[in-house]
Amino acid sequence: MMPGQGRWALAVHGGAKLIAPDAREGNRRGCLAALAAGRTVLTRGGSAIDAVEAAVRILEADPTFNAGKGSALTGEGEIEMCAAIMSGVDLAVGAVGVIKAVRHPISVARLLMPEDEILVAGPGARRFAAEKGAELCDPEELVVEKQRRELAEHDTVGAVALDTAGNLAAATSTGGLPGAKPGRMADSALPGCGYYADNAIGALALSGKGEAIARLAISSEVIRLMPEIGPEAALERPLSKLPHLGGDGGGIAIRKDGAIGWWHNSPHFAVATASAAQPAGRVWLNKDEA
Ligand code: GLY
Numbered sequence: 151m152m153p154g155q156g157r158w159a160l161a162v163h164g165g166a167k168l169i170a171p172d173a174r175e176g177n178r179r180g181c182l183a184a185l186a187a188g189r190t191v192l193t194r195g196g197s198a199i200d201a202v203e204a205a206v207r208i209l210e211a212d213p214t215f216n217a218g219k220g221s222a223l224t225g226e227g228e229i230e231m232c233a234a235i236m237s238g239v240d241l242a243v244g245a246v247g248v249i250k251a252v253r254h255p256i257s258v259a260r261l262l263m264p265e266d267e268i269l270v271a272g273p274g275a276r277r278f279a280a281e282k283g284a285e286l287c288d289p290e291e292l293v294v295e296k297q298r299r300e301l302a303e304h305d306t307v308g309a310v311a312l313d314t315a316g317n318l319a320a321a322t323s324t325g326g327l328p329g330a331k332p333g334r335m336a337d338s339a340l341p342g343c344g345y346y347a348d349n350a351i352g353a354l355a356l357s358g359k360g361e362a363i364a365r366l367a368i369s370s371e372v373i374r375l376m377p378e379i380g381p382e383a384a385l386e387r388p389l390s391k392l393p394h395l396g397g398d399g400g401g402i403a404i405r406k407d408g409a410i411g412w413w414h415n416s417p418h419f420a421v422a423t424a425s426a427a428q429p430a431g432r433v434w435l436n437k438d439e440a
Pocket of ligand 1: 305306324325326327336337338344356357358359360361
């Protein structure tokens with residue numbers, strides 16, 4: 151058997167955040183549903199890029215999570231979303247920032263991958279979505295009551311995958327931080343900040359305070375560290391610096407050999423993983439459960 155030797159691996163997350171007791175079951179269920187969607191792609195011999203898009207679409211459709219439907223509201227009461235997808239094969243990136251009124255920002259990001267631009271934002275991003283036939287919606291359709299009440303747990307969703315051909319991919323999607331300034335760009339749209347994928351090393355997706363993640367360029371640091379110290383330690387070292395900048399967060403990563411790691415310093419981090427060795431998969435809400 152060639153490159154991946156039948157090996158595949160998948161990790162998804164539903165955000166580094168505080169999860170209230172009555173939201174825990176929904177977080178577990180949502181992560182497992184996303185895991186199932188990605189696993190179906192991978193076990194049928196599909197690509198890592200298709201797997202991470204499929205997983206993130208499930209999380210965007212689930213109002214439990216701050217991405218797509220259920221996104222946080224800006225200080226002006228609107229939903230502005232950011233999402234990105236990256237292929238480890240050729241370092242192709244597609245990202246959208248501050249996009250409004252589309253059902254699946256991750257799929258708009260995917261549509262940008264073949265283009266020269268790696269990130270489009272604001273009205274231009276929605277125009278691009280419309281031109282490419284992405285699913286548009288009324289902005290109100292994405293709003294859920296808990297976000298109106300500003301009780302929402304925040305953060306991003308994400309997925310990373312290794313397919314049986316040995317290719318890696320990463321995807322992120324977020325409604326951003328509740329009450330943020332209109333026009334704010336999340337780290338989740340910026341390669342080297344909220345995500346990265348490189349077949350020569352690994353793939354990762356982060357969640358947490360975007361400004362701090364971007365200032366520390368955490369994804370590029372994780373990629374630098376991963377070959378030497380493995381995915382989990384590579385996440386832990388730079389994420390441990392977040393509290394010094396007034397934030398917390400978490401991350402999922404897969405090394406090119408299929409080793410999966412995840413780490414967080416937020417109170418909870420909803421994570422599910424599966425692999426060829428453990429296809430049924432597992433879900434956790436924090437490291438204490440691991
Ligand atoms: N990490 C997502 C955000 O800061 O919006």
